[in-house]
Amino acid sequence: GAGVSQSPSNKVTEKGKDVELRCDPISGHTALYWYRQSLGQGLEFLIYFQGNSAPDKSGLPSDRFSAERTGGSVSTLTIQRTQQEDSAVYLCASSFGTGNYNEQFFGPGTRLTVL
Amino acid sequence: QKEVEQDPGPLSVPEGAIVSLNCTYSNSAFQYFMWYRQYSRKGPELLMYTYSSGNKEDGRFTAQVDKSSKYISLFIRDSQPSDSATYLCAVVSWGKFQFGAGTQVVVTP
Numbered sequence: 001g002a003g004v005s006q007s008p009s010n011k012v013t014e015k016g017k018d019v020e021l022r023c024d025p026i027s028g029h030t031a032l033y034w035y036r037q038s039l040g041q042g043l044e045f046l047i048y049f050q051g052n053s054a055p056d057k058s059g060l061p062s063d064r065f066s067a068e069r070t071g072g073s074v075s076t077l078t079i080q081r082t083q084q085e086d087s088a089v090y091l092c093a094s095s096f097g098t099g100n101y102n103e104q105f106f107g108p109g110t111r112l113t114v115l
Numbered sequence: 116q117k118e119v120e121q122d123p124g125p126l127s128v129p130e131g132a133i134v135s136l137n138c139t140y141s142n143s144a145f146q147y148f149m150w151y152r153q154y155s156r157k158g159p160e161l162l163m164y165t166y167s168s169g170n171k172e173d174g175r176f177t178a179q180v181d182k183s184s185k186y187i188s189l190f191i192r193d194s195q196p197s198d199s200a201t202y203l204c205a206v207v208s209w210g211k212f213q214f215g216a217g218t219q220v221v222v223t224p
Contacts, residue, residue, distance in 0.1 A: 004158070035214075042121070042203065042216035043159070056211070091158055104212065106158030 002026075004107035006092050012113045013082055021077045021110045025094030032075050033093040033104060034067060043091065049075060082114045118142055121204055121215030130224050134191035138204035138215045141185065147207035148180050150189045153217065154200045162202075163189070194222045 005024040013019050025032050034046040045059040049069040060066070064082075069075040079086055089111050093104035121138045128134055136150075147166045151159035163178040165171045171178045179188040187206075191198055203217040 033212075042119075043212075043214035045212065045214075093158070102210070103161050103164075106160065108156070108158050111156075 004092055004094050004105050006090075006107040006110050008110060009108065010111045010113075012115065014115050015084060016081055018078065018080045019082055019112065021079075021090050021092075021112070023075045023077070023092030023094075023107060025073065025075070025092070026105055027073075029094035029096055029105070030072065031095045031097055031102065032069060033095075034075070034077050035091045035093065036061075037089040037091055037109070038087075046077070046090075079112075082112075084114050087112055087114045117216075118213045119204060119206055119215045122218055123216050125219040125221055127221045127223060128194055130194060130196060130222055132194050132222075134194050134198065134220055134222070135188065136190075136202050136204075136218050136220070137186060137188040138206075139184075139186050140206045140213070142206075142208065143182070143185065145206035145208045145213070148178070148187050149205040149207065149212075150176075150178055151203045151205060151214075152200045153203060159203055191220075194220075196222050196224050198222050 007022045033048045035043040047057050047067050051072050052069050064080045067077045089109040091109045093106045095102040095104045119140045149164040150162045152162050153159040165178050168180050168182045175192045177190040199222050201217040201219045204215040206213050
């Protein structure tokens with residue numbers, strides 16, 4: 001596709017349920033990033049992938065959060081036993097590489113609401 | 116303390132005015148500096164980037180970096196209602212991006 005796509009665009013779930021968020025990066029982009037955006041908090045880095053490997057998982061807020069990437073393409077962010085504080089917009093970005101300047105192209109995000 | 120500080124606004128200006136946005140950062144190791152624009156319910160998109168102190172112009176946009184003060188700015192000249200968006204600064208070191216909270220800008224006709 002022309003850009004980064006994410007699904008679903010909106011997700012409403014009940015506290016305690018598991019959710020899966022999907023990201024399709026731009027074809028050929030080897031690096032993939034997940035961020036969380038809460039009101040007034042800016043973009044919070046969660047994890048990034050270089051190929052299928054995740055060299056930096058330091059941003060994952062708890063062990064309820066996990067992510068994987070298969071075939072160097074699609075990535076899934078899973079949140080287990082969701083809590084109300086998990087409500088946010090989850091953004092995915094991809095880039096050609098992970099050097100100091102590699103423009104990150106963002107998807108439209110998944111808006112997660114935990115009731 | 117956050118590594119990048121940015122006033123969240125909102126900043127409201129009349130059409131045609133100059134919009135002035137800024138961020139401060141704490142770590143002198145940051146090497147690249149970027150500004151992203153984010154429209155409502157969209158992902159951020161890159162506006163400008165620079166890696167040296169000084170000014171960089173692109174049309175109505177000017178990015179300014181002062182590494183000695185750890186201060187970056189974005190100026191928008193002749194602002195238009197279509198410039199209404201959230202503007203996020205980003206600083207980069209060794210490929211790791213740190214984003215500011217974003218400043219919401221509203222340009223009123």
